[in-house]
């Protein structure tokens with residue numbers, strides 16, 4: 090039997106990873122993936138990565154922090170960590186999350202109810218390293234020892250921890266083994282929040298030590314603030330792409346579809362996750378088609394970040410988060426729109442509607458609405474004619490955590506699929522009890538080293554089980570199936586995970602958004618808007 | 625006489641420490657800045673039909689145009705179920721619920737018994753005629769029954785929790801010396817109190833007389849030594865609780881009301897916006913260069929700069 094990892098192991102000086110996952114350790118999957126031995130192989134970390142980076146946690150490496158060159162560098166990093174830890178608990182530095190963080194630090198009852206709710210812990214075969222409280226318990230002990238200066242009495246009461254660079258390096262990686270889906274927080278009888286601890290740790294590393302996953306910082310929020318989108322598209326490029334999408338959508342629909350740009354005084358500023366424009370052009374195309382058909386006054390914006398609702402700061406850095414949120418609002422203010430509508434992107438919904446709400450004062454506080462609500466109203470108000478028989482294939486619905494558990498937008502999208510998809514079936518559990526797709530908190534765009542192996546075999550595993558169960562009666566490849574995920578990040582995770590397990594080729598499980606299903610059922614549109622092709 | 629005086633002093637001091645420490649903790653949390661929204665659905669003060677599945681006002685078209693309904697009853701029901709029945713544990717960790725509920729129910733009964741006892745003592749002091757009335761007799765049966773049952777449940781529950789903590793693979797790695805001490809403290813205190821009650825000589829004053837003695841500082845009373853030890857331990861335990869995570873009865877108010885269920889929107893010109901304006905003047909000191917916090921820039925100034933474009937606004 091494998092030795093169980095203990096909290097003390099985090100400070101181990103040896104550089105071998107603390108754990109190694111074998112296929113046999115992982116939670117079993119249903120058909121057609123029940124044979125764990127034949128699951129895709131896990132690419133080992135390269136010798137170069139192991140040599141140069143801090144990869145002493147598990148089989149993967151998400152942040153790839155370079156190893157310090159000497160003891161002095163190590164000490165300096167530990168010092169910075171401590172100063173960041175202190176700032177997490179100071180009102181001037183962290184008023185944004187101080188109250189929930191303190192409550193979580195000071196009141197866990199150690200009942201471990203949260204463990205049973207975490208898909209990562211369960212999928213890993215209950216590997217202690219991934220238990221929601223494992224990371225929190227280390228931070229809690231550090232808090233009592235170094236922030237509260239509790240001394241021996243506190244060590245006796247709360248447990249002790251040995252602070253050294255290996256511990257900090259492992260904590261950096263461990264803060265990127267949580268989807269921040271907060272399913273654990275939902276079941277905690279006390280109301281403690283282990284997802285928040287991962288979030289706050291990432292903030293400490295980014296805001297104090299300048300350490301963050303490259304995909305989120307350099308290639309994410311920094312790129313977005315530089316050119317306007319974390320896809321790298323500037324305003325000219327995005328307009329070109331949308332022109333192309335309009336052409337393509339018009340052809341597929343059988344009538345002209347035109348996207349309006351920078352219309353001052355429009356009722357709605359629609360902001361897509363720009364990833365849609367690059368990876369799933371049919372989604373912004375379908376949006377344009379529906380909004381035009383419904384006679385809605387709307388526009389896109391070509392302002393910096395005004396055409397990309399992504400806000401990766403929500404997962405790792407308050408300053409970057411606030412900056413991008415303000416850019417979104419400035420774009421809306423400039424166009425004098427009545428409201429912003431967020432396209433199919435869960436984290437963008439939560440970031441701008443919920444979390445940024447208490448940052449936006451005065452004329453930056455422009456109302457934000459979910460596209461789910463708007464689409465539900467369009468579908469239900471009868472202005473557009475639908476033929477649900479066009480969607481006569483099995484459909485299931487994924488609930489993006491950010492949109493559902495963390496924002497309470499649960500029913501509008503369901504009302505649409507119930508009406509338009511005669512073979513709709515729910516996943517179990519669903520709604521606010523859903524499981525994360527495994528790509529949450531930025532993982533969907535993180536694939537450095539072999540991180541995707543971890544993402545598909547561990548963090549996405551529970552969702553994969555749910556999808557296979559939802560389609561268990563129609564796995565035969567002669568029946569095309571549609572996994573509806575109204576969120577770009579979730580779609581990114583599904584695209585990669587379904588391909589990883591060959592589920593399109595072998596079982597014809599396709600994924601896509603909600604608007605595609607709506608357009609596919611529109612009577613005025615040429616039949617076959619959804620093209621059963623892998624993308 | 626001296627020991628009785630000492631006992632009373634400890635009881636009063638412990639009650640005072642308990643109250644002050646609880647207040648300090650609660651005020652400390654309440655004074656923290658309003659954080660960014662971080663709610664979790666379901667939120668029970670949503671409209672009834674929405675609260676059922678976890679929906680929010682974001683499901684309404686143009687939600688900001690309508691006043692947001694606040695379902696007080698829904699919130700009260702949810703709190704009631706959590707406080708009285710530990711609903712969260714019941715739903716998500718049934719096995720632990722049986723132990724934890726015995727323990728908590730025992731404590732509720734003990735607190736209830738103490739409340740009734742002191743109410744009876746107080747009533748019979750201000751209305752001496754009441755002392756021999758049927759009413760006080762009823763109260764006597766009520767606090768005795770609640771006290772004995774409470775003690776039994778607390779003992780069994782605490783012992784069961786301690787055994788679980790020491791034997792369950794999931795709990796063991798996270799159990800500290802402090803956790804063992806805390807549960808043992810309950811077991812020893814309640815055990816000694818119960819033993820002291822049952823083993824008291826016939827001549828010793830009853831619970832009501834002792835409560836009256838506490839209220840009137842009657843030093844002529846002499847409680848049996850074992851019962852006295854139990855009372856001192858109980859007083860120390862009460863003073864100790866608010867210093868530890870066992871004060872989650874305070875924390876839960878905040879974790880539920882001001883975090884999980886706090887969905888109050890920020891409306892232009894409203895009070896909430898004024899508070900935020902203050903926080904935006906805070907001057908953070910984070911050191912990473914991209915943050916650009918040099919200790920002189922305010923939060924608002926930092927948020928308005930663009931580090932990817934040379935820090936321009």
Ligand code: SF4
Pocket residue numbers: 196197198199200201202203204222276277278279280281282283
């Ligand atoms: S975080 Fe909550 S559920 Fe998890 S161990 Fe602590 S009290 Fe229990």
Ligand code: SF4
Pocket residue numbers: 206207208209210220221266267268269270271272273274283284285287
């Ligand atoms: S937030 Fe989600 S992924 Fe993170 S520990 Fe909790 S349940 Fe697991």
